[in-house]
Each structure stands twice: as C-alpha cells, then as structure tokens.
Amino acid sequence: MTAAVANANGGPSKLTSYLADETRFAHIDKVLDRRGPWTDERFVGGKETKDFLRTQSKILVIGAGGLGCEILQNLALSGFNNIHVIDMDTIDISNLNRQFLFREADVGKSKALCAAEFVMKRVPGVKVTAYHGKIQDHPQSFYAQFNIVVAGLDSISARRWINATLVQMAQEDEENLKPLIDGGFKGQARVILPTVTSCYECSIDMLTPPTAFPICTIANTPRLPEHCIEWASVLEWPKVFKDKKLDTDDPDHIEWLYRQASARAAQFKIEGVTWALTQGVVKNIIPAIASTNAIIAASCCNEALKIATACAPFLNNYMMYVGNDSVYTYTFEHEKRPECPVCGGESLTADVGRDWTLERFIDSLIARQDLQISRPSLSTSRGALYWPSPPDVHEATKPNLEKLLVDLLIEDDGITVLDPALPVSLSITVNFL
C-alpha cells in the first residue's frame, strides 16, 4: 500500500511532507478550533478533538454502492482516518455512471475491496478496511469495535437487521451504544441513537409496500410490460421449475424470465419488455439519482463529523429531501414508538424458584398488579412456550405447563410475553433462586 501511495504522489518524501502538513485539513479545522453559536458546552476543540477524529475514531460504512461511494469519499476528506466498509455486492456495469470509485476494469469485482483501494490511493493517510460479505455474518463483537455506523443501504431487510442488532447491543450494555446514521437513496438521512431515539423499526409503517399487481391482471389481462414480467416470475417460474427458487442475481434466470415475458408481451401486443426492465421488476430496483445520493451522503457525513467531535448539535432526528420538482427539505423529530418490536416494550427480571412449573410462573405473572394481564402467550427465541390460542398451538404447548421452568429454558433464554391487554411486548429475564 505504501508503495502505491508513494508512486501516486511522486515519491515518499512528497508523501511524508503532505501527511505532515497540518494545513491539509484547514477547511475542517475552522469548525474544530473554535466554538460556534450552538456548540455544546462539552465541546473541547483544538488538538484533543482533532486527535480523536483523526487517530482514535473508528467508523463503519455499510454499503459501498451509490450512497457508499459518496460516504467513503466524504468521510475520508473530512478527516476520518480509520474507515471500515462492508458490502456483499460485486460491481455491475450499470453502477459506473454514479459509483465513481469504480472503473470499467472493476466490473465483477467486490465493491467493498475496490472502493477501499481507490480511497486509500486517492486520499493518502486514510486506512480503509474492506469486508466483502453480508452484514449478518458478523457477530455483535464486530460492530462493538466502532464508534459510529453509517449505513447507505438499498434494502429494508438489511436496515432492519443492523438496526435491531445495534438496539440490542445498546440494551445489553449502555457502553455499546453506537450511533447509526442511516441514509436512503430516496432522500432520507436520519440519526438513530439506539434505545434513545426512535429506531428504524419505529418508522417501518411509513414505508410504502413494494408495488404489486393484482394476480388476476397478471394472469389474464396484462396491459403493461411489468404485467408480463410478473407473469413470468410469479406464475410461470413456479409452474415450470416447481420448488427451484428463482435467483434474481443469476443472469440465466433473468434471461429465462425475459424470454417468457417477451413472448407473452408479443401475444398481447404489449411493447417495452427489455432485459433491464425484467431485472428491474424482479429485483424491485428503484432508479437512483446521483444528485440525491450526493446530498444524502453529505448530510450523513456531516452528522458523523458532528457526533464524533461535538462541534455542533447533530440532527434530531430525521431529514427528508425531495428533489422532484424543486429543492425541498423537511426536518422533524420522529418519535419513538412505545410498542416498537425492536426498541420498545418493557423488560423485567422475575425471581423464580427452581421447583416452579411453567403454570405457576404464568399464574405469578397474572397475579402481578403492575402488569394487569390475563391471557398471556409466552415464547422464547426457539419458539412457543405456551400460547392460549390458536387451538392446535394451545394443545401442543399445554404439556409444558406441568414442566419445571428450569427444564424448559436453556441458559440465557429470555421469555417474551404478549397479552391482548398489553400494548407492548414484555421481555422477562428469569432469575432462578
């Protein structure tokens, strides 16, 4: 790496003097050396603040795509010197128009690795560590090493996962509270302080469900090219390939769908079925706009800098940008949802005798004045422990009532309780006496 950097900058001595030059961050130093009108009283400023930003802080970027490229660039130029990036994707030719850290020769290579290499070459002194893989494959201990997590993701499930993971980490140990800055290419930037502010799951009902066409339209009266593509993927694929799962990343699968959809479109005299549209419909690709990416990434990195240095109050907690007809932004505080399945709910510890049956335990819950529940259902992460309904689950879990609680639980198992009278879920940690 040193060699590459040295070459790119015309020799080691030039590099050394560049790195030693304290004025290279002069633009950022303006806000780190002095206070502003809204600077928090705990702001230290000067060398201490800059040292933390440039030598101690460790930041994780999730996603090295449209938003990720912008985020990595901004962070590196803001003075974050220890950046980690994770992405499971490889570079596609269609990415090159906006994902500016990649070149044509990179097509097919790992986004995380290429992006890291490019940033390190271009911004001397920055260390970018790349991980090519799924965020879900890393344990909590991996995420615990970072000070801040910035996410530039395009998938709801990945966002829900990282959000739930960071919330759980903060619940288990306050020291593990990692601010999550979430950028969305449709124009949202938000700061999530797990367990403190509203989390991603709190706002899940604000999302529009993915577009779906009536299945009878697809089957009988297609009018749009999308109808023909959905016909191929929803109806024809399972009919022809039975249990073989459609892999939307497999070009052969897309090719098959494209051919089927084209034939059907011809039959109904519909125009516009293309390979790209086929891929777009089955992968639910929403067109990304380069300027939106740049604006959202800038906002995210601005927040990261403010959180890391306390040089200004950070976003509380949701900014949306709409660029369709003009330049419009709106910032508001999204409120925490008490019944949120990830950050909401209540937790308590119950002292239980080793001779207690599950039934006795449930009776003790019902007897609690502070809970006011009457028909609780109990689960562990391994499934239903006792549910009063539906009837077959009741029948199957009834025998557990007689069993000793100590035998039903595996070490560290928590019990989740829901009850029609309870607006939130209740997590119980059992403490055997």
Added chain:
Amino acid sequence: MLALLPTTAYLHPINTVTLSHRRHRPQLWSVKKNEEAAAKKKPKMTAAQLRVQKDLTELELPSTMTTQFPDLADVLNFTLTITPDEGIYKGGVFKFTFAINANYPHEPPKVRCVQKIYHPNLDLEGNVCLNILREDWKPVLNLSSVMIGIQYLFLEPNPDDPLNKDAAEDLRRNREAFIQNVKTSMRGGSVRGETFDRVLQA
C-alpha cells in the same frame, strides 16, 4: 467527543428526548425494574416473529377454520384448513400453506392452496387472487384479515377477477351449472377435461 467524555456526554440532545419520552408513559409502566439485570439478556425474537405471535394469539377463528403448525419452533410456516359451512363449497376441506418471511408485516404472507380445486379465484397451481395478498396489502392488516379474506372467497366466488378463467366464465354464464361443476370437482371428478383433487370431508 466519543472517547474522551463519559458515554452519554456527547449525546447532548438526548437527555431531553429521554425525559419527554418518559413523561408520556402511562403510570402502568412504572413497573419496578431491575434494569441492569433485565437489560442484560433480551430474547432475540425477530420483529416478524413477535408480530406473528401477536396476530396468531389474538386470532378469533370461527369453527370453520383451524391452523396446523408442523413445527412449533417455526411459527412463520403453517397450514390453514377451511371447512365452509354454507355456500357452494360447503362440505369441502381446503388447505392453504402460509409462508411468512422476515419482512412481515412490511410484506404480505405467501399463501397457496395445496389442493387442485375448481374455483374462479384460484388457479390450478394453488395461486390465490385476493387483493390484500398483493396490491392492497398494508402492514396494518394482519393474518386474521387474510384468513377471513380467503374464507370469503369460498362464500362468494368472484367471477370478475378470475385466475381460473374457465371457472369464472361458467359462474357468469350459468350459476346452476357452475354449482354442479363445483360438486363434481370436490368429489375428485373432471370439469372441462381437468381432473381435480377430492376435497370432501371424510
């Protein structure tokens, strides 16, 4: 600043957020908590699992519908059996698989009929044409809405949104003949050259 100040010091606007949040809590929630111990171990149930538990335990199924869970450790996959007690499909036993993914309730459950039946709104592969299973799904809907919706298809088959065009045409043209076709198909007979599964109650 992260490392130099006590943990929450750098999170300046938080204190106000937390306080206002607490103020709005109902008195009920002043549950005496041993916060440290309770917080240490939270069961790792996913948001989808929690929602499914809520949906299922609050179901109030009529006597015409039952659920079957092949594996209690996996409540995201189960079967629904419908035995209509009135209408054209009375006397039949219809089975549907429910497959719920981790994105529930953002995405609807995937529902499929396991039998080959003669019905205007079901195709021969078991696909179901019910608006709330696709274009009209909303996260505020739940498993109960879906189950009631499917049962309704047996009480009021809808010839206007057909998946099985032949069946829909039969229903539109001649309701009596359609009813005879349903009876034949439910016995395991053939209609228009297509043999259906026997679904009659034992």
